[in-house]
Amino acid sequence: MTSPPVRPPEKPAGAPESAPMSVSASIPASRLQRALASDFVYDFTRAPIAIIAGLVVLFLFLVAILAPLVAPTNPFDPASLNLMNGFTPPMQANMFTGESFVMGTDDQGRDLLSAIIYGLRVSLFVGVMSVLLAMGLGVSLGLIAGYVGGWLDNLIMRIADIQLTFPSILIAMLIFGVLRGIIPPDLRDEMAIFVLITAIGLSEWVPFARTVRATTLVEKEKEYVQAARLIGLGRHQIMWRHILPNVLGPVLVIATITLALAIIAEATLSFLGVGAPATEPSLGTLIRIGQDFLFSGEWWILTFPAITLLALALSVNLLGDWLKDTLNPRLK
Amino acid sequence: MTAPLLEVSDLSVEFPQRRQRLQALDRISFTLEAGEVLGFVGESGAGKSLTGAAIMGLLEPPGRITGGRITLQGQRIDGQAESVRGRRIGMIFQDPLTSLNPLRTVGDQLVETIQLHLGMDAGAAAQRAGELLDEVGIDRGRIGAYPHEFSGGMRQRIVIALALAPEPELIIADEPTTALDVSIQAQVLALLRRLCKERGAAVILITHDMGVIAETTDRVAVLYAGRLVETGRTAEVIAAPRHPYTKGLMAATPNLDLVSVDTVLPQIPGSMPSLAALPLGCRFHPRCGDVMPVCRRTAAPFIDGVACHLYGAQTQEAG
């Protein structure tokens, strides 16, 4: 037996029979009040993992956004670099200049803490933008495939199936290679970030499309859609204004998990040398740079960016997982 | 006078939710004699299905029994329903499609139940399964068919056969015909009633349909917002309902013989309160046309088959 549905309280009017009943005369709650009082927030405040993961993610996002204010130096301003600072171990004074750095410096004298902060910025920017691209593309295609059906649905889903047979990293590299070939060489470094975003975004749209399509198939049979058709609304109006708000539920979970994947994908591509360039390095690029020096004793150049990346990806993953578990029964 | 087959005293069921504990059933008490058909009637959310589930030990956690006792033939079964479920108490649910395992033949499911509860060997069990199908009006040649090959009404008959196979003392039927067409409904209910009477099995028939109550049950219990408001012999309660809710429910049900297009159906204003926002005192008082000041403060005790302050005074004067 399921628990009974909870309904709002009601107050009776005066006379019987003709007297209609309405929901209580209190003022309806604002969106914010409603959100804060919701079960979701309640569950969140009682899940230690979610809270910790959430705080870490929030912290890293803030650091990345406020990079110019937070970082001790700007590691990409050549004028501020002093080559003599190179290879300074963490928390130790440099033997030539006497400066000390919390996380040490890399081979060119860049403060590693600042490099990590700016690198985080790139990683997150690429991660978030590619998820937005994947989400926009996937949700649209899923909605269209589900609502319109027919050959269009078949076409979209077969493309999705084909794409899924390849690992997304390979797809990203393929798209990256093709776009790089198209772009003139002098623009390559500038455009690298956007090419990266496009490549990763295009490789991750399928889960969005599939889930949205499934939910669309269910929603389009519901009577509120028929009511909309009855007043003459066209396909597009129905899809975007009526069905879309109802299929977005699982999208948040998928987006969070895809963010973790995108961050790792970007790091992988950068590590392989085909991602963010050294002039605008992401955490993955820094790891690649650091790898060269790991076995000659300058362990910090690899370790700190790696730990940061680990913390970021793990927190996002844990948050996404928790979201998936919490929201799941309600999606049914 | 023989002891009742089933005795439920002060049964209370709670559902702890995140921020509050919802009291879904509040001190329900009733008895059931062997061979009797008792109807549980109420609207959605009243708690009639929960009562059936509680008796069977099928409350879905976090719901749990928080008070009272349930005894079957003098033996307490609340908290240990597994021993009696299926064998001594059979259950029939609303949806015949999900009550039967779609991957196994009808015969297999019958034989499995028979062997489990009656300990017969395969041959005797198969023979008995065939007999059961005969009794519910299904061609026994179809014993090897799968559930999806039958219509809704026939599936429900198979479910009845399945429930009766272990020779239970009590059958709890939760809205057994709600999903069926009207013409099939009457047949299935008549079948259920006849077979149970023949075997001396008691039936608790849970429904929201007063017409079904009138035609199938011996006694009726009316539930509202988790409380029992009236019980009695069906004919008497229908002819002369006492509780204002029962009266309202009867009046609001359109009776084919009495209404016409000019009828304005008497309606009960408002709707049943949610468990999260129960009124103080009598749970029905906000909707009651005969409400008195005492109703707003305290709920009436259940005396002599009705829980209403209108009758409290009378019984006090008489007793």
Place this chain on the structure above:
Amino acid sequence: MPGGVMMDNAYLQVSGVSRHFDISDPFLARLLTGGARRQLTAVDNVSFSIARGQTYALVGESGSGKSTIARMIVGLERPDSGTIRFDGRTAFDERQGQVQDNSLRQKLQMVFQSPYSSLNPRWRVGDILMEPIRAFDLIADPEARRRRVHELLDQVGLSTQDAQRYPHEFSGGQRQRISIARALASNPQFIVCDEPTSALDVSVQAQVLNLLKQLQRDLQLTYLFISHDMAVVRVMAHRIGVLKNGRLVEENAAGPLIESPQDPYTRMLMESTPRFAGGAASG
């Protein structure tokens, strides 16, 4: 085979409407088994008419075709043959196909069976009611539109504050009222009520049925009322048509049909309807 009684001054006229569904096995399966195409006739040559201001009920069990007819009349589905005319204007005929222009659409509305899936759960009630007004461009001024929404809520017995709420904050009966208000928003003349109270409790059903009848009187509405419940139909309808497997087997004014049913199927439906000695007296 009895057809419906055709009237000259009928508001709605349905003549010889049929609808078939292809239920053949998939092509490859048929190729292998040599099977033929199969068709299910959901609606078979149905004709009836409804006079203005009256309620016509279509009764039948599941599979009788009553919902399909309802959907064809409002234009959600296309008949395979026959004609449908509203107030003399053709909405569908075999040659022209569906003639569903805006002015006709505005006059036809529908109240659906499920209170839970007939309102978009992500829209506020006020927006749900505003949508038909916008779609048909009935009122230009936003302030006047808001007033109209409040007026609609009032007509069905809800409060103006309810415009700010979401459907899940209401009970089943209240949601049906919102559906009725939405149907009224476009100032229709004809409303198809597809089992509007089947999912509601009895005491709430009485409220909704009374509301529908009152609105019919106040606004001179014409109803097509679909149901499987004879007793509900008796309360609502002036005329009743009985459907079995897509065919109209009997049709008559409500009183005579119920008191002396001619067709054996009608008689069977009548007998299967559970009754009891109590219940509403007229008046």
